[in-house]
Amino acid sequence: MINYYSTIDEVVLTFSNIKRNEQGFETIIARFERANNNGFDYAEWKLPCISNIKGFGFSEDEILEQERYLRNNSILIWEIAREKELSSIA
Structure with missing residues (x-):
């Protein structure tokens, strides 16, 4: 299942x-997406190690910003994912 987290400057994080x-x-797996003229730019990251596993269309600086954003938000992402996991069991 894909869970929405945020949208900043037309970049969506799920x-x-x-x-x-x-x-x-x-x-x-966290995924940043941004619409472009031919479809989407995207970058996929694996948590908890915060490693970029694939992507297309984002600049090196944008990738570094994404890494920083994930480091600052990974605890909350894990908490939300854990809550969703527990609510699906109940």
């Missing part, structure tokens, strides 16, 4: 539900 990787560790 994130996945919590998933477990091959080693059993919890991960979330």
